[in-house]
Amino acid sequence: MKKQALLLHGWGTNSAVFSNFIPHFDGFHCNAIDLPGHGNAKELDSFSLLQIADDITFRIKTPQHLFGWSLGGFIALLIAARHANKVLSLTLCCSFARYIASNDYPEGIDKNRWQKNVQSFINDYPNSMLQTFKLQSLSLPETTHDFEQLANSVIALKLPSTKVLLDSANALVDADIRSLLPQINCPALILTGAKDLITTPEMGNYLYQHLPCATQYCFNKSAHMPFVSEAKECARVVNDFWSKLS
Numbered sequence: 140m141k142k143q144a145l146l147l148h149g150w151g152t153n154s155a156v157f158s159n160f161i162p163h164f165d166g167f168h169c170n171a172i173d174l175p176g177h178g179n180a181k182e183l184d185s186f187s188l189l190q191i192a193d194d195i196t197f198r199i200k201t202p203q204h205l206f207g208w209s210l211g212g213f214i215a216l217l218i219a220a221r222h223a224n225k226v227l228s229l230t231l232c233c234s235f236a237r238y239i240a241s242n243d244y245p246e247g248i249d250k251n252r253w254q255k256n257v258q259s260f261i262n263d264y265p266n267s268m269l270q271t272f273k274l275q276s277l278s279l280p281e282t283t284h285d286f287e288q289l290a291n292s293v294i295a296l297k298l299p300s301t302k303v304l305l306d307s308a309n310a311l312v313d314a315d316i317r318s319l320l321p322q323i324n325c326p327a328l329i330l331t332g333a334k335d336l337i338t339t340p341e342m343g344n345y346l347y348q349h350l351p352c353a354t355q356y357c358f359n360k361s362a363h364m365p366f367v368s369e370a371k372e373c374a375r376v377v378n379d380f381w382s383k384l385s
Contacts, residue, residue, distance in 0.1 A: 141167055141168040142167050143169075143201060144168070144170070146160075146170065146171040146172075147171075147208065147211030147212070148210075149208045149209030149233075150209060150308065151307070152268075153173045153174075154173045154178050155292040156293055160373075160374065163370065163378070164374065166382065173296075179297060182302070186307045186309075188217060191214060192222075196221070203226065204227045205218060205227075205230065206377065207231055207232065208233060209232070210307070210311060212229075212233070213316065215229055216320075219323045220322060220323050228326040228327065228328070229323070230330065230381075233337070233365070235342040236315070236320055238253070246341040250312060254308075257305070264304075272364075274362070275363055278334050279368050285367060285370075286364075321349065323350055327350045327354070329346050329350075330355075331358070332361035332362045332364070332368075336362065343357075
């Protein structure tokens with residue numbers, strides 16, 4: 140029987156972002172879900188990361204490998220911290236324990252910069268999504284078409300409302316799980332993109348340094364989406380990690 144893996148997407152996107160990545164995993168049953176208000180998922184009254192983590196856990200019937208990209212990685216961390224019995228391992232791709240910079244967390248992103256990015260999506264979601272994805276291919280021009288196609292796949296699903304974008308963006312501003320990292324004892328694989336300006340490699344380094352059972356792999360040519368820009372290599376690394384635990 141194949142082991143199961145659950146893939147969690149990042150802010151403002153949806154499960155379609157993994158559509159070209161999942162086929163690389165023949166030995167595992169992979170399922171990507173939409174976060175509330177994204178893709179085909181119902182919008183909730185509020186975008187509580189704790190509630191979302193608990194709701195996802197309720198749907199997990201047997202322990203699974205969790206692959207979380209960006210904000211999805213933060214939610215995966217919450218699941219592992221609150222429901223360890225449901226998690227076989229964590230793969231945290233370009234993710235973080237806290238996103239916004241503070242005096243004790245210089246690894247984070249400037250709050251004003253983040254809010255300007257959010258506003259651009261509110262003003263013109265389709266174009267912002269397309270431009271964000273295309274930027275990921277700058278260091279690997281041969282992947283430009285892949286990123287454009289993937290952006291169109293994401294846009295083709297139901298777009299998140301302004302409320303969802305704002306609520307999820309505000310939740311991300313307040314998100315901070317640093318104090319819980321030492322309690323998360325499942326195997327963890329930290330994936331970073333050397334050219335990532337959205338979740339910098341320093342954020343991944345912080346996770347690696349504070350999670351008790353972590354290993355790390357950096358994609359030297361990738362930015363924020365190595366599972367697209369270096370898909371085969373990313374799948375190989377994740378497959379190896381999962382297989383050793385199965």
